[in-house]
Amino acid sequence: MTGTVARLIIVAAGAMALAACGERPQVVNYKQGTYQGKPDTPPFASAPYNGNEQQWDNAIRTRNLTQNEYKRIGD
């Protein structure tokens, strides 16, 4: 009898402990006027630039200048 009660208590405790595991916050607390979403990283943060902003800037600038066909084709 005691063993059954103990088992029941353990099962109930386990069920209660796991009950809230799938719970996700349903309400967002808004702060008017400020971005509420997930943070984003700058484009140079990950590979292949790994945080090297100068290298990324140079790559973008090179690409930028190739749009000028006077310089791309000329001379």
Added chain:
Amino acid sequence: MARMKFLCDAERCIECNGCVTACKQEHEIPWGVNRRRVVTVNDGVPGERSISVACMHCSDAPCMAVCPVDCFYKTGEGVVLHDKDLCIGCGYCFYACPFGAPQFPQAGAFGVRGKMDKCTFCAGGPEKDMSDAEFKKYGRNRLAEGKLPACAEMCSTKALLGGDGDVLADIYRQRVTVRGKSGEVWGWATAYGAPGSGGQQPPRTAPAGTPAPAGGGKS
């Protein structure tokens, strides 16, 4: 730090829709959503002009101002992005946008709208750079690869330019000086601020009729 902008030269656009196709292909955009489109005015009559239109990533973006859940943010490069996990698809941004950029995929029967989708300047969104999650929600992150938007890089006539605003202004200024006409940049005053408003001014160009410099402007 570069301030990313788009510039469409209406004098050069031939309405080939290459930019639209490049965007669709690059980001695997679903049917019914057009992040970029080509608009033609005075179609079939003298003075016809075509303009490639998408989100211009405005300096003072009205979509950011009206969003009731504040899901928009602006990156350090001046690109206006949004968090799709937060977007409720209300459509306020669509009404506020002067360029009609926000798009809403049909999410069910009876015209139910899904979450807003728009041009990201090929900069992805608030997910891990170049991850599957980022690609599925926002498309490819070309900026993180050191590349410029696919639409601008694919443009065969270089009517559509994308990148650092200062560099674009220099390219356009030289172009207008060479051809000696059509110095107006469509949409720049709306997107990046009219003269005197504190925003970046449209590139100053030579007045119409100014003769091209000797040497064809090559440098």
